[in-house]
Structures are given as structure tokens and as C-alpha cells.
Amino acid sequence: MPIPYSGDRGLSGRLHGTWSDRYACRPADGYLAAGVNAKPAGGLHSPEIIIYSADLAELLGILEAKDLEALAAWLLFRLEALHRAGAEFAVIASNTPHVVFDEVARRSPLPMLSIVEATCEKAESLGLKRPGLMGTRFTMAADFFFKPFHARGMSLAVPSPDEQQFIHEKLFSEIELGIIKDSTRQELLAIVEKMIARDAIDSLILGCTELPLILDRDAFGIPFLNTAAIHVDSIVRAAMEGEA
Incomplete structure (x- = not known):
């Protein structure tokens, strides 16, 4: 437009x-x-x-x-x-x-x-097919990321319900307040590693603008898409x- x-x-x-x-x-x-x-x-x-x-x-x-x-x-x-x-x-x-x-x-x-559209266009330009999505509980439970990605031939995966709750809690009790703990980073990366094995994700969407504060580089050979x-x-x- x-x-x-x-x-x-x-x-x-x-x-x-x-x-x-x-x-x-x-x-x-x-x-x-x-x-x-x-x-x-x-x-x-x-x-x-x-x-x-x-x-x-x-x-x-x-x-x-x-x-x-x-x-x-x-x-x-x-x-x-x-x-x-x-x-x-x-x-x-x-x-x-x-x-x-x-x-x-x-x-x-x-x-x-x-x-969301900007991130979708970026993912498409990279040739991604199976991004994982990490963000607030609200974002991971809703479909507003899923729809545009599906329309472009990509399918999204989200963490398990327990993993979603952990991510959401850490976002608002630590990361949002500027508290960046290496122990939390390692636990988040462990979730990513599980998603690679369980869901065959080929990338990770950092679907909360605070996540790059703690997940500040790619890992496990997949790109992390910094939505911000x-x-x-x-x-x-x-x-x-x-x-x-």
C-alpha cells in the first residue's frame, strides 16, 4: 500500500x-x-x-x-x-x-x-520451510503467525505447553526487566534443541522483541530470525x- x-x-x-x-x-x-x-x-x-x-x-x-x-x-x-x-x-x-x-x-x-509480514517475507527469502516460533504465551497460542507463513508454504512449530509456560514466565520475570541469566539462556537453547529433534525446525523465529537480549546469536546450525x-x-x- x-x-x-x-x-x-x-x-x-x-x-x-x-x-x-x-x-x-x-x-x-x-x-x-x-x-x-x-x-x-x-x-x-x-x-x-x-x-x-x-x-x-x-x-x-x-x-x-x-x-x-x-x-x-x-x-x-x-x-x-x-x-x-x-x-x-x-x-x-x-x-x-x-x-x-x-x-x-x-x-x-x-x-x-x-x-509478522516482514518476518514472513524474510523467512521466505531465506528458503525456510519449517520455522519454530518462540514468544509470549499469547503469541505462541494464537494463529496470527501461522496464517501468513502457511500461505507462503511454510509450516510453524511451537514449544510444548510446559515449554511455552517456562518461556512466558522467564520473559516477564527476568528478560523484560533486564535480568539476563546464562542459566535461562541454556534452558531456552535446550528447548530449541528439542524442537529441532522433535519438530524438525530449520530456523527459530524470535517472536518477542525481548528474546534477542538473551538469544543473541544463531545456534545448532539454524538461523534465529530477530523480528525486531x-x-x-x-x-x-x-x-x-x-x-x-
């Missing part, structure tokens, strides 16, 4: 609600800064970005209540604010809220770029080229 574009300036709006402010450099923020500072348009030109930093606890409460209508309304309220601030397109810089992406994109006042970095690449391209 074309993005309204003026001159050489792409003004994007980022809405994120799963990052705390306990420490300054969150994954996508760092990748975004690197993309912008690389001056992809040449010279001193760089995209302008408006950030709406939402309340994580408020978002989690809506997700725990499984109220998808309320979640869509919550996101749309913030997208309206980005629209009023002058953004030309918007992104939700988090995986889990994409459970209502289609509905939100349909009603949004701004064109939107999906982290992949999304940021698409954001910077759209902002500089005026396309989405």
Missing part, C-alpha cells in the same frame, strides 16, 4: 507497549537508531520518527482478559494520537499485539507495516522510500 509521502521526508509513528523503561536501550530502539544513523538516503538525510510508548501493565491486563475488542480499541486510540502528531504510517513495534493487526490495520487512520531487527529494516526502507 502506498504511503502518503512528502518530499524526501518519511514520518513514521511507532507504537510499542511491551517494553519497560527500566533500562534505556531496548532491542528495536537500538536497531532503529542504527538504521537511521546509517543515513540510508545519503548525506545527512534520515527518517523522522514519532514514538508512543504505551503502558505494559495496561496492555498485559487486556491480553490476560482475552478481550480482543478492547485490545483493538486500545491500539487504535494510540494510533489516532500518532496520526494527529503528523505520522504518515505506523507500526506496532511488538509481536503479541499483532493478534488483532488485521482489524486494527483496517480501521487505522494510518497505513501500517506488520512485524527485521521489522526495523522494513520501517527504515518505508520511511526513506515512501512505500509499504
